[in-house]
Amino acid sequence: MTEFSMRNGSPVAPGEPLPPPEVLPPDARVDLARERADSHADEVLDALDAELIGLVPVKTRIREIAALLLIDRVRGRFGIDSGRPNLHMCFTGSPGTGKTTVAVRLAELLHRLGYIRKGHLVSVTRDDLVGQYVGHTAPKTKEVLKRAMGGVLFIDEAYYLYRAENERDYGQEAIEILLQVMENNRDDLVVVLAGYKDRMDSFFSSNPGMSSRIAHHIDFPDYATDELEAIGRLMTAREGYRLSDEAEPVFRSYLERRREQPRFANARSVRNALERARLRHASRLLAAGGEVTRDDLTTLRPEDFLASRVFET
Numbered sequence: 001m002t003e004f005s006m007r008n009g010s011p012v013a014p015g016e017p018l019p020p021p022e023v024l025p026p027d028a029r030v031d032l033a034r035e036r037a038d039s040h041a042d043e044v045l046d047a048l049d050a051e052l053i054g055l056v057p058v059k060t061r062i063r064e065i066a067a068l069l070l071i072d073r074v075r076g077r078f079g080i081d082s083g084r085p086n087l088h089m090c091f092t093g094s095p096g097t098g099k100t101t102v103a104v105r106l107a108e109l110l111h112r113l114g115y116i117r118k119g120h121l122v123s124v125t126r127d128d129l130v131g132q133y134v135g136h137t138a139p140k141t142k143e144v145l146k147r148a149m150g151g152v153l154f155i156d157e158a159y160y161l162y163r164a165e166n167e168r169d170y171g172q173e174a175i176e177i178l179l180q181v182m183e184n185n186r187d188d189l190v191v192v193l194a195g196y197k198d199r200m201d202s203f204f205s206s207n208p209g210m211s212s213r214i215a216h217h218i219d220f221p222d223y224a225t226d227e228l229e230a231i232g233r234l235m236t237a238r239e240g241y242r243l244s245d246e247a248e249p250v251f252r253s254y255l256e257r258r259r260e261q262p263r264f265a266n267a268r269s270v271r272n273a274l275e276r277a278r279l280r281h282a283s284r285l286l287a288a289g290g291e292v293t294r295d296d297l298t299t300l301r302p303e304d305f306l307a308s309r310v311f312e313t
Helices: 032-039 041-051 056-077 099-112 137-148 171-184 197-206 208-212 225-238 247-259 267-288 294-298
Strands: 005-007 010-012 089-093 121-124 152-156 190-195 216-220
Touching (some): 032 041, 032 056, 041 056, 041 099, 056 099, 089 099, 089 197, 099 121, 099 152, 099 216, 137 152, 190 197, 197 208, 225 267, 247 267
Parallel strands (some): 089 216
């Protein structure tokens, strides 16, 4: 059965944004616990905790933003106008640190709190925004913005929009259109720029107008080995697998070695390692032939990892 909260005498489903608040008299009292429950924001925050290991500073900032928006709604019920907060953000960090996952949950959170109409995420890169000839960039950028309106626009590796070494590059045109929309339509669109921290810092230095429009800079740290292990256990459980007791130290050794190698991508590399282990597991079972048990079908063993090239160095 679907549960509903009530606001202004009307039911509010969990996935729906809160309606505009009713203005209260100055001597009224508001139950913050009830306001929080009615928003269903905690459901999104709890889902974020369940989906991502670690990232405590990131989760703390998202919770702080949720608290600010909820309190602003309560202030609005008393007729206190603080103005709409600037919600444009920059997520910095290495690949595989959860930036896209957080952006998806952020869109859902902002929708439930009534700050965006739709709550969807549109994820793009430079190729989706910048054209290759004169007159091509503006239509591409505007089409992306049209799709993103009412939600969150996530621009991965945003620093590639600006190429100072190429005077004929059309990225600057896309940036100018973005700047205008970020300022004039910030009540209907939240933009999240993402990428490596050092490159984003250089991008902002070259584009002060963009830097001034970003209110929240959130850094996603690389995962420690213990966290990567926990991520691996979570991933295997979701796919109906487990590591044998003998495979656990081998998997940890794999992670320690892989972290020191080029192009390591945190949780993404963990997922790739487990996918390859599953391939070896399946090939091993078929090569052995004969009957198998449920345990055989669900258990990854040391040899499923030791065959990796990671152990050749």
